[in-house]
Amino acid sequence: MGNCCATTGPLVDTNSNKKKGKKNKAIPYSADEYGVTHGSTTFKLQVLNELTGRDISAQYDLGREMGRGEFGVTYLCTDPNSGEKFACKSISKKKLRTAVDIEDVRREVQIMKHLPKHPNVVTLKDTFEDDDAVHIVMELCEGGELFDRIVARGHYTERAAAGVMKTIVEVVQVEF
Numbered sequence: 001m002g003n004c005c006a007t008t009g010p011l012v013d014t015n016s017n018k019k020k021g022k023k024n025k026a027i028p029y030s031a032d033e034y035g036v037t038h039g040s041t042t043f044k045l046q047v048l049n050e051l052t053g054r055d056i057s058a059q060y061d062l063g064r065e066m067g068r069g070e071f072g073v074t075y076l077c078t079d080p081n082s083g084e085k086f087a088c089k090s091i092s093k094k095k096l097r098t099a100v101d102i103e104d105v106r107r108e109v110q111i112m113k114h115l116p117k118h119p120n121v122v123t124l125k126d127t128f129e130d131d132d133a134v135h136i137v138m139e140l141c142e143g144g145e146l147f148d149r150i151v152a153r154g155h156y157t158e159r160a161a162a163g164v165m166k167t168i169v170e171v172v173q174v175e176f
Contacts (some may be wrong), residue, residue: 017111044131045093047105052126056135059126071095071105077137085096086125105134112138116174120167 053059063076066087072095076086096102100175112124128135146164156164 045096045102046129047093047096047102047134048127048129049106050127051129052137053128054130056088056128056130056137059128060086060088060137062090063139071101072133076140080121085140087140089138091134091136093132093134109136112136118171118174120171121174 056062059079061078061080063078065073067074068074070078072089072091075090078084079086079087081164091105109124109127112122115121115123117123122141123139124136125139126137128137
């Protein structure tokens, strides 16, 4: 007997709304079928309960890869109407192997939705989910990671460290 994984999210019947003859633009993780087959119907995993849409390519152009993590890839993302740039974290559903993994993605989106407006807190713009991935579009921060800055500098002066700590405390104070 193989592994069994359950999720609290609804399953979506993908056979009922397929458009014949229409090809989709290439998007991350769209190479393979991913889902559960029951009889002649294939069900796709639905991770998010509330989302902006199902086709990210209808609203954004995905550009160069900016980073890579355990579950997905972050791309530079552009709104073609305004030219505004964002970051898009694309999480492959194939990598969401357990109910805990799925819940972690849901929790990440919920936390981002409820974060306060603050200049030092990344804001969530949109969420998309297609058959193969969850796409989280958020404010673009090009300053890099604090850890990488510390490693690159070798050390921080007491004054510089105090400035960083002040910013962190201000963000925590706004949140609580």
